[in-house]
Amino acid sequence: xxxxxxxxxxxxxxxxxxxxxxxxxxxxxxxxxxxxxxxxxxxxxxxxxxxxxxxxxxxxxxxxxxxxxxxxxxxxxxxxxxxxxxxxxxxxxxxxxxxxxxxxxxxxxxxxxxxxxxxxxxxxxxxxxxxxxxxxxxxxxxxxxxxxxxxxxxxxxxxxxxxxxxxxxxxxxxxxxxxxxxxxxxxxxxxxxxxxxxxxxxxxxxxxxxxxxxxxxxxxxxxxxxxxxxxxxxxxxxxxx
Amino acid sequence: xxxxxxxxxxxxxxxxxxxxxxxxxxxxxxxxxxxxxxxxxxxxxxxxxxxxxxxxxxxxxxxxxxxxxxxxxxxxxxxxxxxxxxxxxxxxxxxxxxxxxxxxxxxxxxxxxxxxxxxxxxxxxxxxxxxxxxxxxxxxxxxxxxxxxxxxxxxxxxxxxxxxxxxxxxxxxxxxxxxxxx
Numbered sequence: 328x329x330x331x332x333x334x335x336x337x338x339x340x341x342x343x344x345x346x347x348x349x350x351x352x353x354x355x356x357x358x359x360x361x362x363x364x365x366x367x368x369x370x371x372x373x374x375x376x377x378x379x380x381x382x383x384x385x386x387x388x389x390x391x392x393x394x395x396x397x398x399x400x401x402x403x404x405x406x407x408x409x410x411x412x413x414x415x416x417x418x419x420x421x422x423x424x425x426x427x428x429x430x431x432x433x434x435x436x437x438x439x440x441x442x443x444x445x446x447x448x449x450x451x452x453x454x455x456x457x458x459x460x461x462x463x464x465x466x467x468x469x470x471x472x473x474x475x476x477x478x479x480x481x482x483x484x485x486x487x488x489x490x491x492x493x494x495x496x497x498x499x500x501x502x503x504x505x506x507x508x509x510x511x512x513x514x515x516x517x518x519x520x521x522x523x524x525x526x527x528x529x530x531x532x533x534x535x536x537x538x539x540x541x542x543x544x545x546x547x548x549x550x551x552x553x554x555x556x557x558x559x560x561x562x563x564x565x566x567x568x
Numbered sequence: 569x570x571x572x573x574x575x576x577x578x579x580x581x582x583x584x585x586x587x588x589x590x591x592x593x594x595x596x597x598x599x600x601x602x603x604x605x606x607x608x609x610x611x612x613x614x615x616x617x618x619x620x621x622x623x624x625x626x627x628x629x630x631x632x633x634x635x636x637x638x639x640x641x642x643x644x645x646x647x648x649x650x651x652x653x654x655x656x657x658x659x660x661x662x663x664x665x666x667x668x669x670x671x672x673x674x675x676x677x678x679x680x681x682x683x684x685x686x687x688x689x690x691x692x693x694x695x696x697x698x699x700x701x702x703x704x705x706x707x708x709x710x711x712x713x714x715x716x717x718x719x720x721x722x723x724x725x726x727x728x729x730x731x732x733x734x735x736x737x738x739x740x741x742x743x744x745x746x747x748x749x750x
Contacts, residue, residue: 341721388674464613511577
């Protein structure tokens with residue numbers, strides 16, 4: 328529509344009115360139409376009605392439920408991470424509230440220690456057991472959002488992704504899309520690490536003849552299950568990816 | 569290599585920043601928050617893994633909307649076999665009391681928009697909610713700008729009629745629901 332010439336002698340079409348209210352006509356046509364509106368009440372009414380329709384549409388979707396509020400039921404990978412974010416947020420708030428409530432009695436150095444401990448306690452273990460690449464990409468996407476949120480809030484978090492069973496294949500060079508994402512995330516976040524279970528890799532080699540070549544960002548651990556148990560004992564929050 | 573990485577990072581950030589807008593668009597199509605989440609998630613995921621096929625970075629939003637629309641069409645195709653009576657009632661908005669009591673509410677406008685022909689609805693939502701230019705809509709839907717304009721014109725005319733008609737029995741809503749069962 329931009330660049331077209333409107334003939335003032337012809338009746339104004341609905342297409343032109345739409346283009347006018349959508350700002351899709353040239354300034355020249357716009358000025359021409361505006362001068363016509365002054366002399367033509369019917370045209371002014373048509374434009375007003377169309378404008379009103381546009382505003383009604385925009386208004387109808389101006390206030391819809393936030394996307395993140397729905398994550399809890401949307402996908403298997405997201406709810407756990409969303410829940411984790413919520414738990415950590417509440418935990419941090421409670422911790423901070425507790426610290427402030429005791430501010431009168433605790434010495435300053437203890438307060439800062441308490442705060443440091445509180446922040447250091449945010450440790451997350453994401454456990455991958457399935458070799459579904461789509462689910463893994465979703466998990467990585469959620470993971471990125473979690474890390475970005477903590478960075479944005481200037482809060483500390485440590486995340487470890489542990490893969491065992493079929494999921495070790497996801498951390499190998501056989502999954503290019505995931506490899507790219509892992510490389511990106513690893514270079515962007517120092518507080519993120521990946522680990523793969525040696526038992527599972529050995530088992531795949533023996534039972535299926537599969538040779539798993541881990542990505543350079545992935546460290547090899549003896550047992551994924553033992554790692555998961557140990558981390559949980561150490562107070563890490565467990566999330567199934 | 570570094571350029572590609574920087575580009576990927578920049579595009580990823582733009583996708584994240586516009587997530588709420590994509591969600592709003594998906595919500596306007598589906599009327600379902602969870603489905604809208606899924607659509608945005610699927611589209612974002614597909615976009616993230618196929619930036620190489622995006623030739624012009626300035627068209628990122630239109631390109632992502634195109635992916636999301638394909639996701640929605642796929643969902644509709646899969647859904648056809650399992651559409652049940654409850655969903656038909658929901659889609660047609662055939663609850664007379666509910667319809668009449670919320671005739672001037674945003675819910676009513678949303679229902680009217682969802683009752684529109686899909687082609688019309690897509691154009692209206694892209695122009696009004698995403699604030700796309702006609703050219704961007706043309707790119708997203710892969711149709712000429714002239715078709716965008718005619719669909720927008722007919723769509724708004726249809727929407728105007730639907731909004732003016734607060735009697736649910738007089739709308740074509742039932743036909744809309746049945747058309748999707750084919």
